Amino acid sequence: MIFGRDTHKQVGEQVKQYANKVLLHYGGGSIKRSGLYDEVVASLKDAGVAFVELGGVAPNPRLSLVHEGIELCRKEGVELILAVGGGSTIDSAKAIAMGVPYDGEVWDFYESEAMPASALPVATILTIPAAGSESSPNTVITNEETKRKYGAGSPLLRPVFSILNPALCMTLPKNQAANGLSDMLAHIMERYFTDTPNVDVTDRMCEGVMRSIVANGPKLMEHYDSYDLWAEVMWAGKVAHDGSLGVGRKESWISHDMEHELSAIYDIPHGQGLAIVFPAWIKHVCAANPTRFVQFAVRVFDVDLAFADQDAIIAEGIRRLEAFYKSLGLPTRLTEIGIDDKDFETMARSLDRDGTIPYSDAMAIYRLAL
Amino acid sequence: MIFGRDTHKQVGEQVKQYANKVLLHYGGGSIKRSGLYDEVVASLKDAGVAFVELGGVAPNPRLSLVHEGIELCRKEGVELILAVGGGSTIDSAKAIAMGVPYDGEVWDFYESEAMPASALPVATILTIPAAGSESSPNTVITNEETKRKYGAGSPLLRPVFSILNPALCMTLPKNQAANGLSDMLAHIMERYFTDTPNVDVTDRMCEGVMRSIVANGPKLMEHYDSYDLWAEVMWAGKVAHDGSLGVGRKESWISHDMEHELSAIYDIPHGQGLAIVFPAWIKHVCAANPTRFVQFAVRVFDVDLAFADQDAIIAEGIRRLEAFYKSLGLPTRLTEIGIDDKDFETMARSLDRDGTIPYSDAMAIYRLAL
Structure with a gap:
């Protein structure tokens, strides 16, 4: 837990300890409007961390976006998922992290039909307090086709670090x-x-x-x-x-x-x-x-x-x-x-x-x- | 933290994950009188863990016993220090753990003249609540020659596991x-x-x-x-x-x-x-x-x-x-x-x-x- 003012500006050097290429995962346009997106990108670039990005996480995060993220990570050789946002974004990031190394359908984990044997590391910059997901090993995803919302969990999913800067919440x-x-x-x-x-x-x-x-x-x-x-x-x-x-x-x-x-x-x-x-x-x-x-x-x-x-x-x-x-x-x-x-x-x-x-x-x- | 009745009987299998040979470190005769010593030894033997032992830790644990422990561990090729007792025993175990791989005098760490670069892992079976040492990265030792009691700390000293069985405290x-x-x-x-x-x-x-x-x-x-x-x-x-x-x-x-x-x-x-x-x-x-x-x-x-x-x-x-x-x-x-x-x-x-x-x-x- 890295807590305090301006701590998000350390994200590049922190990520660098785990990965050279990350998926930058986020929700709507709010992190772009607030300037957070630019600061995160600048920090990653300063540290020499390459990234691809996937936005569009909505409340009650969807399985379809998770599938999209898994494909993208495999294609691009991503080594860590960096979630910038609230609980939905972090939960979606955890789903992608489990799905990348898994041969089957990631929804299996939510149906309790399989337990992940490995996962990419997840890191977070939290912008909504109370997610809890920033320190928990759990994720909840909605399968929009079946209208089921299920949880999954594994010690592999606990974020390797989470950055908590209370000042980031003020634009919520x-x-x-x-x-x-x-x-x-x-x-x-x-x-x-x-x-x-x-x-x-x-x-x-x-x-x-x-x-x-x-x-x-x-x-x-x-x-x-x-x-x-x-x-x-x-x-x-x-x-x-x-x-x-x-x-x-x-x-x-x-x-x-x-x-x-x-x-x-x-x-x-x-x-x-x-x-x-x-x-x-x-x-x-x-x-x-x-x-x-x-x-x-x-x-x-x-x-x-x-x-x-x-x-x-x-x-x-x-x-x-x-x-x-x-x-x-x-x-x-x-x-x-x-x-x-x-x-x-x-x-x-x-x-x-x-x-x-x-x-x-x-x-x-x-x-x-x- | 392994908490509950009879949990000390798991010590052998837990230690086995970290080491094949341990120093069994304890205080006076109380763990022998209570039967705890025999149960710990049986669990280590069942798991195939070899051990040497060093008792005699007193309240306000002494530097001289730490020196003795360091010598013993080096000679015997010990890979983990298992402290069975209260805060004094655990603190003494941490001192030994730091001292074994260190070329200089272990008291340097307590005089803040050096920081440990490595340490043997420490594990504990707690018999006195409130030590805190079972979950902390700190140790306090008394140098009986100079009559100084100093603390030292390092993330390396946080026990790899601690077994807490409340029933063990009743003989205190x-x-x-x-x-x-x-x-x-x-x-x-x-x-x-x-x-x-x-x-x-x-x-x-x-x-x-x-x-x-x-x-x-x-x-x-x-x-x-x-x-x-x-x-x-x-x-x-x-x-x-x-x-x-x-x-x-x-x-x-x-x-x-x-x-x-x-x-x-x-x-x-x-x-x-x-x-x-x-x-x-x-x-x-x-x-x-x-x-x-x-x-x-x-x-x-x-x-x-x-x-x-x-x-x-x-x-x-x-x-x-x-x-x-x-x-x-x-x-x-x-x-x-x-x-x-x-x-x-x-x-x-x-x-x-x-x-x-x-x-x-x-x-x-x-x-x-x-």
Whole structure:
């Protein structure tokens, strides 16, 4: 992790340690408008690193672009994939990195039909906090033909380095910052809401980082050019997903998977979908382990009610979680973004088939999200 | 980090990935009495790993034993140092690991006169939580001829693996558990008490782990055979010193250095010395950055007094810190362990000469510790 102002200008010398030719992978035109593209290209050239480029990564990154990247890398003899952007770009880069040395169809990895035996190294310059992908060994890709959004992971995919310059985030549209904040909070909650007992140290670390996100997120939306607030948020996003908050506990990624079903069909931003699915998921499951959700309400959101009424404490915790999302300008119900129940059955059956969650539970949670 | 019950029985197969012949390095007879020695030897033999051994590491590990270890490893063609014990054993193992391939005197590294260019790999089986040394790149050794206790560090010294089985700690004398708890808390405080602004995420992570230590430490002394409490404490000790709580901030290791002067002369346990030095250090420096010590009192020790009186909040925080030490059976004043002011000048001049802290400040802090 190379963190701080102007650190992106080191990219050439850092890449040089791993490769002489890279694929420069990015999304839309924003990195060209902001001047970042020119600075990255200048740094690569100064270090004598050759590159080819592939832009056009969209939110919910597509398998077709991954195929295009794999072809390009093979043809050009690329040795490292440099992702410049947010989670979508990094996830797409990881898919390409696995696909280049693989004889079969790269989607196999996402269908859990194969595990990568090798991969090109991936490096990143992060422009959206909360991806988590900058420090994680995971990738999520959408197969636009089948409308399935699946994840894959391998230690081979953890970036060899990631450059985090908080100042690069300031040109992001505000709704993308909000989505990022929702996503990083979810990365912690999926680990925090566990049935594993005796995880006090990591519980308290999770709570600390969640409190920091809840405190700094809304402040960031008010003071969007604050380097210091971006630094807090960007580091929180890294810690949230680097694995350190999940050690020793069973994690539950059901909310993420339920959101993936949603964004695969409706193409809504992941962070928006999570702000809708997570409160509904909590409402549906909290009775099974109320103590954990009481702990969440009290320690993360300072809910101060008589312990005798656990349900009221949990309900107030959910209300404050929703208030946090709203303070970022995020929706917390499907109906707010014009989605009704017509695809619930399709999504619930898919989740049931994948073994994520039984059909009836999935239906109940989606209904609570209406 | 290989964590959990019976994990020490994997040591042979783990070592085999790095070496065919190891130095088995340990302290006194406790690992023989507990049966751990036999289990480790059996695991090494099962994996076909040859070994020579060197016991006798004492608290405040000595340079002379390090020299002995270096000679032995060279003569026997040892390829990895396996430390079985606590921080002293691991620190001694790291010193040997640096010394084996070095032509000069290994103490050079501690005098900051050289940096190691190579080192044998070190692996550990931890039997005392809070060493921190199991995940850190640092080592502290006492030169018994000059009565100097100095630290050295290099990325080469980070153990290639560490085995943490909380059940192994249960045979420790209780005073050693108390020393460990004091040491791990100090490892966090030395990072937490910083002047670097805008470190909210790591502040809250530090606070979370400190709260966990303060909550679980005294419980552990009451329920000394609780695997679950040992697991919390052992993981807290690892997190406290693996570097993750210090990112992005200037750290201050003055209390550690002041304690090293003390234990180099009086040979008191490090954790005991820290429980004495740290409250005195806080009293001396808190006026320079009161907000940080208010934050400590409020967030770690739940001090709830009118914000108008910062000094009272800080004083109550220090009182609760001392109460925590006392609840573990630790002293908080030099006079409690029969030390008076006769060596203050020697120690203060040494600290001044090393550039750690000016003479007059060191004298003032030692006096506050009487």
